[in-house]
Amino acid sequence: MDDIRDLPAWRELGRLAAQLRSTRVDAMFDRDPRRAERFTLSAAGIALDFSKQRVDCSVMAALGQLAQSRGFYPLRDALFSGEPINTSEERAAWHIALRRPADAPLYDEVHAVREDMAAFVDDLRSGRWTGHTGEPIRDIVNIGIGGSDLGPRMVYEALAVPEQRIRCHFVANVDPADLDDTLAELQAERTLFIVTSKSFTTAETLANARVARQWLLDKGAGEADIARHFVAVSTNAEAVQAFGIDRMFGFWDWVGGRFSLWSAVGLSIAAGLGMAAFEALLAGAHAMDAHFREAPLDENLPAALGMIGVWNNNFLGLPSHIVVPYAQRLAALPAYLQQLEMESNGKSVTRAGEPAVVNTVPAVWGSVGTNAQHAFFQMLHQGELAADIDFVLPLSPPADAHDPRERQRVANCLAQAEALMCGRDPDALVDELTQQGLQGGALERRLAARRFDGNRPSSMIVMDRLDAHHLGALLAAYEHKVFVQGLIWGINSFDQWGVELGKTMAERLVDELDGHGEVGQHDASTQALLARVRRSWDRD
Numbered sequence: 001m002d003d004i005r006d007l008p009a010w011r012e013l014g015r016l017a018a019q020l021r022s023t024r025v026d027a028m029f030d031r032d033p034r035r036a037e038r039f040t041l042s043a044a045g046i047a048l049d050f051s052k053q054r055v056d057c058s059v060m061a062a063l064g065q066l067a068q069s070r071g072f073y074p075l076r077d078a079l080f081s082g083e084p085i086n087t088s089e090e091r092a093a094w095h096i097a098l099r100r101p102a103d104a105p106l107y108d109e110v111h112a113v114r115e116d117m118a119a120f121v122d123d124l125r126s127g128r129w130t131g132h133t134g135e136p137i138r139d140i141v142n143i144g145i146g147g148s149d150l151g152p153r154m155v156y157e158a159l160a161v162p163e164q165r166i167r168c169h170f171v172a173n174v175d176p177a178d179l180d181d182t183l184a185e186l187q188a189e190r191t192l193f194i195v196t197s198k199s200f201t202t203a204e205t206l207a208n209a210r211v212a213r214q215w216l217l218d219k220g221a222g223e224a225d226i227a228r229h230f231v232a233v234s235t236n237a238e239a240v241q242a243f244g245i246d247r248m249f250g251f252w253d254w255v256g257g258r259f260s261l262w263s264a265v266g267l268s269i270a271a272g273l274g275m276a277a278f279e280a281l282l283a284g285a286h287a288m289d290a291h292f293r294e295a296p297l298d299e300n301l302p303a304a305l306g307m308i309g310v311w312n313n314n315f316l317g318l319p320s321h322i323v324v325p326y327a328q329r330l331a332a333l334p335a336y337l338q339q340l341e342m343e344s345n346g347k348s349v350t351r352a353g354e355p356a357v358v359n360t361v362p363a364v365w366g367s368v369g370t371n372a373q374h375a376f377f378q379m380l381h382q383g384e385l386a387a388d389i390d391f392v393l394p395l396s397p398p399a400d401a402h403d404p405r406e407r408q409r410v411a412n413c414l415a416q417a418e419a420l421m422c423g424r425d426p427d428a429l430v431d432e433l434t435q436q437g438l439q440g441g442a443l444e445r446r447l448a449a450r451r452f453d454g455n456r457p458s459s460m461i462v463m464d465r466l467d468a469h470h471l472g473a474l475l476a477a478y479e480h481k482v483f484v485q486g487l488i489w490g491i492n493s494f495d496q497w498g499v500e501l502g503k504t505m506a507e508r509l510v511d512e513l514d515g516h517g518e519v520g521q522h523d524a525s526t527q528a529l530l531a532r533v534r535r536s537w538d539r540d
C-alpha cells in the first residue's frame with residue numbers, strides 16, 4: 001500500500017488543519033447560520049451533530065476523498081458480501097449477516113440458531129424449563145469475558161427493568177470475588193449458567209465455569225442435573241461437549257468476539273429481556289447497516305463518526321477519544337467501546353504487514369455523565385491534554401419531561417458541550433471579578449486561574465429513545481465507525497494478535513505460582529515479584 005502521507009487528500013487535510021488551528025468554532029457558527037443543520041446527520045433514530053467539531057465543508061470533503069482513496073466503497077461492499085476482509089485469519093467479518101431479517105437471510109444457519117434461541121428463551125420465560133427441583137429459573141449467570149461479556153452486559157444493563165422476571169448477572173473476572181460474590185446472592189435450584197466463549201479455551205472463563213459447576217453440586221444437584229443448569233454459547237462444539245455441557249448455541253468463526261452480541265452470544269439478553277427485545281435490537285442494527293451500506297460518504301453517519309475521529313487524532317493531534325453517555329443505564333457503554341475500538345484498531349502494521357506510519361486508534365475512555373463532570377471534566381475544560389468527546393444523549397419519553405431530574409440530566413449534557421466550545425468570555429470575566437472588588441495582581445491571578453478558552457471539539461449523538469431498537473442502531477454505527485477508521489489507516493480491524501503473548505506467559509506463571517513447579521527464566525523484575533508472591537502465600 002502507498003504511504004498514506006503522500007496521498008493528496010492527506011496533504012490537503014494537513015494544510016487545512018494548519019489553517020484551522022487558530023480558528024474558533026463558535027465564530028464559525030456566527031459566519032454560517034446553517035452550520036448546526038449542515039453538520040448533523042440522522043439515520044435509524046440516531047442523530048449525530050458534529051457541528052461543534054473543528055471542521056468545515058473543505059475538511060469534510062477532504063476526509064471523504066481520503067476515505068474514498070483508501071477504498072471505502074469497494075471495502076464496504078466486501079464487508080457486506082462476506083469477503084475475507086480479516087486478512088491475517090483469512091475470514092470474513094460478517095456481523096451484518098447476524099442482524100438480517102428472517103425473510104431476507106444471508107446465511108441460513110443464523111436464522112436456525114435464532115429459532116433455537118427463541119424456543120429456549122420461551123421455555124425459560126414460561127417456566128417450562130426448570131432447575132433440577134422443578135422450580136423455574138430466576139437467575140442467569142453469563143460466564144464469559146471480552147466480547148463474550150461486554151456487549152451482552154452493556155445491552156442488558158441498558159434495558160433491564162427493576163421487576164425483571166429473569167435477572168441476568170455477568171461474571172467475567174477470574175478474581176474469585178466476581179463469581180463468589182455473585183453466587184452468594186443466588187439459589188442454586190433456580191440458577192442457569194450460560195458459558196459463553198467463542199473459542200471455549202479461554203482460561204478464566206473455564207476456571208469460573210468449573211467453580212460454578214462445583215457450586216451446583218455442593219448445593220445438592222447431582223451430576224445428571226448439570227444439563228438443566230448449564231448451556232453454552234460457542235463455536236467449539238467439541239470442547240463444550242468435553243466440558244460436559246449438552247446444550248450448545250453455535251456461531252461461526254467469521255463472527256469476531258467484539259462483534260458477537262448479535263449472535264447466540266446475546267442469549268442472556270434474549271433470556272433476560274425477551275426475544276422480542278433481542279429482535280428489536282437486531283432490527284435497529286440492521287436499519288443502521290442499511291443506511292451505512294447505501295448512503296454516500298457525505299451523508300453517511302457512521303462514516304462521519306470515523307472520519308471525524310481520524311481528523312481529531314491524525315490532524316488536530318488529539319490522542320484521547322472520550323465517550324460520555326448521559327444516561328445511567330448506559331454506564332457500561334465506554335467499557336464496551338474500549339474493546340470495540342482499541343482491540344480492533346490498536347495496531348501498528350498495515351494489512352500488507354508494513355508499518356502504519358501514522359497514529360491509529362486513540363486512547364478510548366469515558367464514564368457516565370453527569371458523574372464524569374465531577375471527576376475528569378476539569379481536565380477536559382482546562383487541562384493540557386485536549387480530547388475529542390462523544391456525548392451520547394438518549395431522549396426520554398414526554399411523560400418523563402416533568403421530572404426535574406430529567407431536565408437537569410439533559411441540561412448538564414448540553415451545557416458541557418456548549419462550555420467546551422464557547423469557553424468563557426474574558427471581558428465578561430474581568431467585569432465579574434472587578435465587581436467583586438478584585439484588582440491588580442489579585443485580579444490577574446484569579447483571571448489566569450479561571451481562564452477558560454473553549455474551542456474544544458465534541459459531537460452530540462442523540463438517540464430518539466433508549467430502547468432496544470435505538471441501542472442496536474447506535475452500536476452498529478460504532479461498529480461501522482471502527483471499520484471506516486481501520487480502512488483509512490490501512491489496518492486489519494478484525495484480528496487481535498496482541499493479546500496472545502500475555503495469555504501464554506500467564507499459563508506458565510500459573511504453574512510457577514503453584515509453588516511446586518520449577519521457576520523458569522524471567523526478567524529480574526518479574527522474578528522478584530514472583531518470589532514476593534510466593535513468600536506471602538508461604539506465610540499463610
Ligand code: F6P
Pocket residue numbers: 145146147148196197198199200201202205257258343496499
Ligand atoms: O481478549 C482477547 C479475546 O480473544 C477477545 O477478542 C474475546 O472477545 C475474548 O478474548 C474472549 O474470547 P472467547 O469468547 O473465545 O472466550
